[in-house]
Amino acid sequence: MSGLRPLWLALGLTLTGCAALPPSPAGEAVQLVGVPAHAQEELQCGPAALSSALQAAGVEASPESLKAALFIPARGGSLQVELLAQTRQHGRLPVRLAAEESALIAALRDGQPPLVLLNLGVRSYPVWHYAVVVGYDPEQGYLLNDGKAESSRYSRRAFLRRWDWAGRWAILVSRAEQVPEPVRPADWITAAAPLERSAPALAATAYHAAVQRWPQEPLVQAALGSERYAAGDLEAAVQALRQAAALAPDNAAYANNLASVEWARGCATAARAALAKVDLPTLPNSLAAALDATRTEIAATPTAVCPDAVQP
Amino acid sequence: MKNFKSPLAVVLSAGLILLGTPGVSPASMIGTERLAAQSQRADTEARLQTLLSREDVQQQLTAWGVDPAQAQSRAAAMSDEEIQRVAATLGQQPAGGDVFGVIGLVFVVLLILELVGVTNFFTRI
Numbered sequence: 001m002s003g004l005r006p007l008w009l010a011l012g013l014t015l016t017g018c019a020a021l022p023p024s025p026a027g028e029a030v031q032l033v034g035v036p037a038h039a040q041e042e043l044q045c046g047p048a049a050l051s052s053a054l055q056a057a058g059v060e061a062s063p064e065s066l067k068a069a070l071f072i073p074a075r076g077g078s079l080q081v082e083l084l085a086q087t088r089q090h091g092r093l094p095v096r097l098a099a100e101e102s103a104l105i106a107a108l109r110d111g112q113p114p115l116v117l118l119n120l121g122v123r124s125y126p127v128w129h130y131a132v133v134v135g136y137d138p139e140q141g142y143l144l145n146d147g148k149a150e151s152s153r154y155s156r157r158a159f160l161r162r163w164d165w166a167g168r169w170a171i172l173v174s175r176a177e178q179v180p181e182p183v184r185p186a187d188w189i190t191a192a193a194p195l196e197r198s199a200p201a202l203a204a205t206a207y208h209a210a211v212q213r214w215p216q217e218p219l220v221q222a223a224l225g226s227e228r229y230a231a232g233d234l235e236a237a238v239q240a241l242r243q244a245a246a247l248a249p250d251n252a253a254y255a256n257n258l259a260s261v262e263w264a265r266g267c268a269t270a271a272r273a274a275l276a277k278v279d280l281p282t283l284p285n286s287l288a289a290a291l292d293a294t295r296t297e298i299a300a301t302p303t304a305v306c307p308d309a310v311q312p
Numbered sequence: 313m314k315n316f317k318s319p320l321a322v323v324l325s326a327g328l329i330l331l332g333t334p335g336v337s338p339a340s341m342i343g344t345e346r347l348a349a350q351s352q353r354a355d356t357e358a359r360l361q362t363l364l365s366r367e368d369v370q371q372q373l374t375a376w377g378v379d380p381a382q383a384q385s386r387a388a389a390m391s392d393e394e395i396q397r398v399a400a401t402l403g404q405q406p407a408g409g410d411v412f413g414v415i416g417l418v419f420v421v422l423l424i425l426e427l428v429g430v431t432n433f434f435t436r437i
Contacts (some may be wrong), residue, residue, distance in 0.1 A: 185351075186348055186351045186352045186355065189344060189347075189348040189351075190345070190348040190349070190352065192344075193343070193344040193345040193348055194345065196343075196344065219347060219348060219351045222344070222347055223344045223347065223348070226341060226343070226344050226347075227344070229341065253342045253346070253347055253350060254347075256340070256341075256342055257341050257342055260340045260341050261341075287342075290340065290342050293340050294340040297340050
């Protein structure tokens with residue numbers, strides 16, 4: 001693999017040398033109001049940026065109050081995972097955005113300020129910085145709350161390079177009640193799922209919002225099904241999981257969860273039918289183990305009586 | 313002593329009853345975090361397989377002595393860590409949709425080879 005290094009380097013140089021900036025996204029300028037800018041102390045861009053984004057989402061959390069939880073003195077900054085965890089702690093969803101400029105602009109047009117990671121250095125000597133994007137203008141570029149008392153203007157080229165060199169990492173700090181426009185289903189569910197342990201009601205709200213937005217998305221139905229099951233609502237659980245299994249008939253994990261819930265509500269025949277189509281030997285080991293456990297479980301007689309009218 | 317013990321016993325048995333309540337998913341349910349990770353992985357795999365099944369990509373692979381079928385099966389067997397690298401790399405391509413239009417076929421094919429780890433290719437350059 002090391003023999004390729006010079007080739008990579010050459011290609012990399014060519015790439016940076018000749019890559020033209022993609023055409024500016026069309027449309028009118030957008031600027032969000034109500035996203036406070038915080039003048040940060042040294043190295044405190046994480047708390048400052050998260051505080052801005054949380055306040056824009058209706059949570060009063062000052063940079064000072066976030067500092068203890070976020071700042072890691074030894075690293076001279078805050079980690080991305082800590083930002084995600086703190087967002088959840090404050091009752092909001094940290095939703096990853098697609099690594100596309102169009103996603104940032106769509107979020108702004110939806111009234112959501114993306115929190116981004118920037119690299120103010122170069123690729124080999126990165127200087128990480130968090131900021132909140134609060135405006136875009138096809139003529140003048142981006143407006144960022146980047147740790148000063150006022151928003152700063154970045155040319156489009158300067159902003160995109162810094163964002164690109166930081167892996168195009170961007171999140172929305174979102175309320176659970178409504179899915180922001182540019183968000184993709186798997187990213188929303190990924191943001192909400194850890195809340196099942198710490199704040200189940202909030203996870204449930206997020207899943208219901210997801211079903212409203214994407215009723216035909218199997219992952220969303222499966223998430224709602226698991227959540228309803230955990231809440232003890234077996235009928236709603238089975239409805240959602242049947243939908244998930246019907247929308248993605250080849251997905252063994254959805255079949256497994258449907259079978260588990262059917263069995264839990266006393267419908268052993270339906271549980272076996274849900275698993276019948278799954279071809280165990282083709283599955284990865286960890287998944288096969290889970291399905292095997294379910295098969296063993298549903299071989300026993302269920303304790304409940306199946307409420308379905310016809311149970312052959 | 314007996315009086316002291318019984319309220320404690322009540323509290324403890326209440327705790328046990330709560331633990332036994334079917335509120336938490338049983339072992340046989342696959343958790344949503346895992347379902348979401350699986351879905352993200354499937355998306356990335358699909359993007360990579362779409363790239364690998366393009367005729368011009370396959371021609372380039374063959375020209376470099378790499379069996380396209382081998383590259384495809386290698387891509388299908390990637391670990392979670394590898395697939396995350398693929399997602400990050402594919403996600404970093406310049407905005408504007410078609411990666412081929414922006415950075416060219418040869419670069420994309422090299423990228424794919426690096427990502428799916430077809431190492432014996434380098435000895436043949």
